[in-house]
Amino acid sequence: MDYANRMARLRARLKRERVDALVVSHLPNIRYLAGFSGSNGLLAVTADGAGFFSDSRYTSQAAAEVQGARVRIPANGDLLSAAARHIRGARRVGFEAEHLTWGQATRLQTALGKRARLAAARGWTEDLRLVKDAEEIAAIRAAVELAAGVLPGVIARLRPGLRETEVAGRIEFALRRAGGEGTSFETLVASGARAAIVHGKASEKRLAAGDTVIMDYGVWLHGYASDRTRSVLLGGGGRKAKGILRAVRDAHDAAIAAVRPGVSARAVDAAARAVLRAAGMAQWFVHSTGHGLGLEVHEAPRLGQRSRDRLQAGQVITVEPGVYIPGWGGVRWEDVVVVRPGGAEVLAP
DSSP: OOOOHHHHHHHHHHHHHSSSEEEEEEHHHHHHOOOOSSSEEEEEETTTTEEEEGGGGEEEEEEEEOSEEEEEOOOOOOHHHHHHTTTTOEEEEOOTTTTOOOOHHHHHHHHHOOEEEEEEEEEEHHHHHHOOHHHHHHHHHHHHHHHHHHHHHHHOOOOOOOOOHHHHHHHHHHHHHHHHOOOOOOEEEEEEGGSSTOOOOSSOOBOOOOEEEEEEEEEEEEEEEEEEEEEGGGGGGHHHHHHHHHHHHHHHHHHHHHHTTTTTTHHHHHHHHHHHHHTOOGGOOOEEEEEOOOOSSSSEEEEEEEEOBOOTTTTEEEEEEEETTTTTEEEEEEEEEEEEETEEEEEEO
């Protein structure tokens, strides 16, 4: 990963905002800027350098992973005070207002002293993360392909009587066996009437013939996430289930066809809704059509009815329309796509 280029772009933002230093506390942003993959750290960035701070558990890991910043392991474990000492003399200090608590910000201000003034920096690193470079897209592609590759084997073994938790466990075991670093979110399996729950956690319910089974799962690989949903009609399903699945698939395809640079995220969402509206199912599509994907499962842009985002080449997004009918069940179909100059590239269709 080109960490030097990322730091340079962030420093350009600091210069534009007239900020002397930025304290980065959100771990995905730290990983993006400096490569650290642990669970505790702070990054302090100035115009001419950067310091990374963590606790003694990560002495060896930080030394191996962190790039473009001096690694410091404060003996007392007080990362905020250590970061403040590193940027001593800075008058205007940015902090990630959406990720640092009020208490932490107060402690940072105290450690910096009265001459320093904190400035809320919202989304500065996230803005850099919006468009993925070639290495990031390759990492996401590998995660998506790994996840896609395990599901046919799981589906082939679906049968009435299996608990939803067993299905989730089989998916997760297959992901690990294939080399996944862990699930990128809790594996969702919902069947029958429970499939009307949008985020249906796997339960003790047993699959039954005729059930619609929604499986929504993802994997971490090289620090990047995948996100995939498939819906299966156990035993072939009836006419109603087949019609709903067809309508959702058509909405999915229409949304993907609308993806291209310059298009509003809202227009992609509208393309999916138009198909479901024509099928008389729009009232049961209760969430947005998709979201960005990368170092986090949910990133910008958001493909929703009120989104103000506009797609850019190099963004990686999900497309996942669904229909959820209380008392009956539901269907969702999700793929990951890259926004390309000529349209959408579907990863592992």
